[in-house]
Amino acid sequence: MTSQRETKQLHAIRTVIEKAKRPLSINELHELAKKDIESIGLRTIYRAVRRFETEGEIVSVPVPGGSDRYELKSVAAKHHHHFHCTACDSFFDIHGCPGGLKKLVPEGFKLEHHDLTLSGLCASCA
Amino acid sequence: MTSQRETKQLHAIRTVIEKAKRPLSINELHELAKKDIESIGLRTIYRAVRRFETEGEIVSVPVPGGSDRYELKSVAAKHHHHFHCTACDSFFDIHGCPGGLKKLVPEGFKLEHHDLTLSGLCASCA
DNA sequence: ATACTATTGACAATCAATTGTCAATAGGTA
């Protein structure tokens, strides 16, 4: 029967996602996973991400003008936003949310979600 | 000498951009311009957009999880945000802005800009 | 109207991101 094997690659990728306190791109995942398993291939990152996504472990985070990032579903479940560092191109979690969005919605429109992306320099780059 | 010719194609594309009250994607521009000039090619849309962009007439609007939209620089100059209709995939301008963003920024980070995208259904789709 | 050349649009080419393929490898079970 088809059982899921706990390979060192999957373990490394999962660990990277769990330890990062921010949403990661495919390439960031690859770079970080390589620190653990230098020979790990990009193909393996793609496969793991699709798999974790399908299994509901992670979710994709669409960001303005960039490729999707990925974060734990448990993290995504708590409403939050992101800060984009324009210098290192990393995204960071922002807790809290500005209120009063309903008053911005035009007549007849139905508001369901919202995304806020702050941008500037992160602590390391500032 | 290299003079700019006022072709009907460029005129049609410019008119589409000016009349739309919302930022348009390359494909939206193409579809709308075709209503004026049926034979207009996608290649011409790309060229016109790059040119208007270079000349500072329009700016690109990066949106989460989608291809860039374009709007008049004069419109973009007035700080505003967007509403994304998940049904028809159009973006609309939202005037107004939630305040109090600075308090969300982590210690040591430097806030420079922010993007807010509301989403849900537009008046036509709701 | 004529000549000059910027612009167009069909088509091919490129580029980046993602996925398919498959022989080699390595979990995991008997």
Add this chain to the structure above:
DNA sequence: TACCTATTGACAATTGATTGTCAATAGTAT
């Protein structure tokens, strides 16, 4: 340990978006 097969990773293939090319077209100045 030995076997079975899920997984890996090198490589090719695909996809979608964008750009290059170039003969034909169409502004525009004379």
